Amino acid sequence: MGLKYQNILVAIDGSKEADWAFKKAIEVAKRNNSKMLLVHVVDTRSFALIEAYDTVIGDRAEKLAKDMLEGYVKQAVEAGLPNVQYEIEFGSPKIKIPREIAKKHHVDLIICGATGMNAVERFFIGSVSEHIVRYAPCDVLVIRTEKDLS
DSSP: OOSSOSEEEEEOOSSHHHHHHHHHHHHHHHHHTOEEEEEEEEEGGGGHHHHTTOTTHHHHHHHHHHHHHHHHHHHHHHTTOSOEEEEEEEEOHHHIIIIIIHHHTTOSEEEEEOOOOOHHHHHHHOOHHHHHHHHOSSEEEEEOOOOOOO
């Protein structure tokens, strides 16, 4: 691996942290003349029970993800990045991002937002960003939003 990043994956989930990660990723990609892959993983565990009653929930989730990612692609292109793509997957983001998508696209940097979960939620289900850091085959940059310390 060289000193420049060629393929940057940005994990997008609609959170404020993911938005900050995207903004920082634009600057990193511009400095490195990198390709950018925006990824949203629809966490099927979160609607498995609901889907038994509402069979179109997966389609709705995919449509929302597509609209969100296309907006991010537009922003990245307007910021001067010529090579931006997106991918929508279904499953567990903890597994899909570091173990499957990053390898499939030969990613050398993953940029993601820090989790907004509280300590109890992290204890039971764990942090997605923590799993990405632990299992990614490449460098990982975890972005936090600016906190108001006043």
